[in-house]
Amino acid sequence: KAGVTQTPRYLIKTRGQQVTLSCSPISGHRSVSWYQQTPGQGLQFLFEYFSETQRNKGNFPGRFSGRQFSNSRSEMNVSTLELGDSALYLCASSLGVGTVGNTIYFGEGSWLTVV
């Protein structure tokens, strides 16, 4: 069974540009969530999607957005990039329904560097 797949793995962007990151969840998982990891702020929750609907949102500016498609694949977008957006962006997937304490699986992440 394939794990959570994120693309691209590494990218470099210039300030002011925008970026789109992609995530394919584990087959059968309907919930996809995104996290930002930086040395200074640690792991911070961005948003969660379930059945194409945003279910939860973290405390990030509107430049950060996401969406989920009918096949559960998800994308996140960051517009007007700032130097502080340089981070590891992690995607996670889970069944999202049913039992409390669903196991949440993470991808390898997308390393974004803004110059």
Place this chain on the structure above:
Amino acid sequence: GNSVTQMEGPVTLSEEAFLTINCTYTATGYPSLFWYVQYPGEGLQLLLKATKADDKGSNKGFEATYRKETTSFHLEKGSVQVSDSAVYFCALNTGTASKLTFGTGTRLQVTL
């Protein structure tokens, strides 16, 4: 709101030493608790989890017990190996959603 507090690292141990990484939490309701591990340059791997009080999660020699009375979920391993060197994150979530609240992470360095 929810929060997780982990002991500050780095933790440096000799191979075969006993490991404890402390984790305490504050949460509304009854959270599920997790330990994740991150090796250099990689994403997060689930190490173990517990979903209710007194549950013990275990995997690869690591154990943690969900202690509701002390709101703790300390990670232990009886004999660490060099290959266990990584950053360990304690996390919680509530309900069926997938929003995890993480601790700051504890770096473990194991030397020969």
